[in-house]
Amino acid sequence: MxxxxxxxxxxxxxxxxxxxxxxxxxxxxxxxxxxxxxxxxxxxxxxxxxxxxxxxxxxxxxxxxxxxxxxxxxxxxxxxxxxxxxxxxxxxxxxxxxxxxxxxxxxxxxxxxxxxxxxxxxSDRSLGIPGEELNGIYSAREFVWWYNGHPDCFDLAPDLKITDTAVILGLGNVALDVARILLRPISELAKTDISEQALASLQDSTIRKVYLVARRGPAQAACTAKELREILGMKNLHIKIQQADVDISPSDEEELKNHRIQKRVYELISKAAASPHSHSPTEQRELHFVFFRKPDSFLPSENGCTVGAVRLERTSLKENGTFGKRLAVGTGEFEDITCGLVLKSIGYKxxxxxxxxxxxxxxxxxxxxxxxxxxxxxxxxxxxxxxxxxxxxxxxxxxxxxxxxxxxxxxxxxxxxxxxxxxxxxxxxxxxxxxxxxxxxxxxxxxxxxxPFSGWEKIDAKEKMVGQQRNKPREKITTWEELLKASN
The missing domain is CATH 3.40.50.720 (NAD(P)-binding Rossmann-like Domain)
Known part of the structure; x- marks a missing residue:
């Protein structure tokens, strides 16, 4: 205590x-x-x-x-x-x-x-950049609520069949969760309490490449070592990290001296970048770590309604004089990543x-x-x-x-x-x-x-009963109407 x-x-x-x-x-x-x-x-x-x-x-x-x-x-x-x-x-x-x-x-x-x-x-923070209203762009919160069966997002229905590439903006633990769910074999997800509609959508998913985009470098990554280690260790997943992104400055080294957790995260990323990754027939999925980039705008696909690419601006770290924290500022260099799904993991509100x-x-x-x-x-x-x-x-x-x-x-x-x-x-x-x-x-x-809590226990019992029939811990009830019905 x-x-x-x-x-x-x-x-x-x-x-x-x-x-x-x-x-x-x-x-x-x-x-x-x-x-x-x-x-x-x-x-x-x-x-x-x-x-x-x-x-x-x-x-x-x-x-x-x-x-x-x-x-x-x-x-x-x-x-x-x-x-x-x-x-x-x-x-x-x-x-x-x-x-x-x-x-x-x-x-x-x-x-x-x-x-x-x-x-x-x-709720969610907004980027406030052009194209943010395009279809195919969701907050990570919405996506997480969808695959976890939250009644507010059970009908989100992201289309995972129109693209082979997803871009996740952010590199915290939630971003890693979302990437892992998109890339994990369906046979493994089927044994969890993932929602029925999410499992069916992921079963038909054509997404094979996921980009994790971070404004700053690997020395400032916001995730924890445990979460990072798990995704880096996934079988049949090809990890791609540009070696140039892993090179650190004297300022980075000084920063890492005072942050044990961040140092461990950096070491894991650096080791993954240096590891040889040879393609094999089973390695069908890719996870790209993209550092020192910030979203500038979202570009529409040919239909004009759905996201077709993310335009990123290269960044560099500059001292801002507040608490010694360095900010990512744009350099005026741009590049596009073609994609059909974007998940903004930039913070809840x-x-x-x-x-x-x-x-x-x-x-x-x-x-x-x-x-x-x-x-x-x-x-x-x-x-x-x-x-x-x-x-x-x-x-x-x-x-x-x-x-x-x-x-x-x-x-x-x-x-x-x-x-x-x-x-x-x-x-x-x-x-x-x-x-x-x-x-x-x-x-x-x-x-x-x-x-009352007794009503929740009735919901709990029903979910576990249905889940047992499907070899899952539970099958979540995902609509308000059915939840209230099950609680009586």
Whole structure:
């Protein structure tokens, strides 16, 4: 257990004891890793906490269910831990409840002593370059949601039969996931929980070449060594990396000295570039790493509606004087990659809701250690919204792995603990807020039907039953209508 969490738990326990016999009610919005880790830490900290988790989807687990690649089942095991949290007598799950539509943030704050927003990032950053509206161009989020059976993207239907080449813009872990799914043998994918429609589309796919395009060099690659090692080690896959792209400057060497993870990533890329790759009859698929290029525009195919190529501008790294980070700037040299599919893996984006301060530039809620600030504050003027907190991507931006949310949640819970200790919550000076009872009454007054955790368990059982018949872990239900039907 971290010192931060232990300190937070001690503060939380003392804070609740100071409230006498009064319980404290907590509502967590978002049932992904950040939401469940926050719930778990709160429940462990004090017996008087009652935690409710709401989510706009009928299914819990967020990123674990809809973000983790289907060929990474070991990463999804954490859902078992989250299920134990949800089954606590002091915790309830309310699925199919959309914040800002079914229920407002002020309504939640009126009913709960503490509201923690963990609803993640459900939109995408835009490149803002010509041709971005052409057919055949998708965000990586949409594509990931499609192959993972998310009900918002089950009908995405990307055409994988009109081209042999796909271009992925970005070189983070999501970009590697997408490339791996496009290139992995269908016989291996068929044994995963990939959605039925995605499996059928990939079965007929004609894509044999995938280009991963990065603005900067291999020394600045944003992926992790584990993800990179996996794709470089795929059988019957021809890896192509230009040796010139792997040559590093003295500035790169200095940068790598201080970043052990990036150094390991660079070493893997450098080794792959130097390895001989001879074609054999079985090596039908290619993965190209293209460094020091940024997208300039998308060019249409002959029909004028579908993407036909990506125009890239060569870049070089220049010092910008901010935190010592070098930026990729264009050199005026251009080249085209002919393709029929483009996937933009340039970052997810959180969305604002009414009544919540939001930093549109960073795509996060302004906060200090999880405490939501009142608008835009300076380091010396940090007025906070007492009782309102954030965790996960909404707090720090769409970075990190699943486990990153554990430490993020610990920090937010420690802030809650300190605020309870100081008596800063609205409910401290008077009667406790109604909590779950108030939420249930509110939903009843609005005639809003929700999916409890028992409803999710019915969905879960049906998916596993159908999956077993098809030699898969589960066959995901991919439409809102069928999910709600299965939950009853």
């Amino acid at each position: 971290s010192r931060l969490l232990l300190h937070g738990m001690r503060l939380l326990s003392r804070g609740f004891c100071s409230l006498g016999s009064n319980r404290i009610s907590v509502c967590i919005v978002g049932s992904g890793p950040a939401g469940f880790y926050t719930a778990e830490k709160m429940l462990k900290a004090y017996q008087g906490v009652e935690v409710d988790i709401i989510d706009r989807l009928p299914t819990p687990f967020g990123l674990v269910r809809y973000g983790v690649a289907p060929d990474h089942p070991e990463t999804k095991i954490v859902a078992n831990q989250f299920s134990r949290v949800a089954k606590s007598v002091r915790c309830s799950f309310f699925g199919n409840i959309a914040l800002g539509i079914d229920i407002s943030l002020p309504e939640l704050r009126q009913n709960y002593d503490i509201v923690v927003l963990c609803y993640g990032a459900e 959180s969305l604002p809701i009414d009544g919540l301060p939001f930093d549109f530039h960073k795509g996060v809620v302004p906060n200090v250690k999880g405490r939501v600030l009142k608008g835009y504050q300076t380091e010396h003027d940090q007025a906070v919204e007492h009782g309102l907190y954030v965790a996960g991507w909404l707090k720090r931006g769409p970075i990190g792995i699943i486990a990153t949310n554990l430490y993020c949640a610990e920090e937010t819970v420690a802030s809650i603990s300190e605020d309870v200790e100081k008596g800063l919550l609205d409910g401290d000076s008077g009667a406790p807020k109604p909590g779950r009872k108030g939420l249930l009454q509110l939903l009843e007054n609005k005639s809003i039907a929700f999916v």
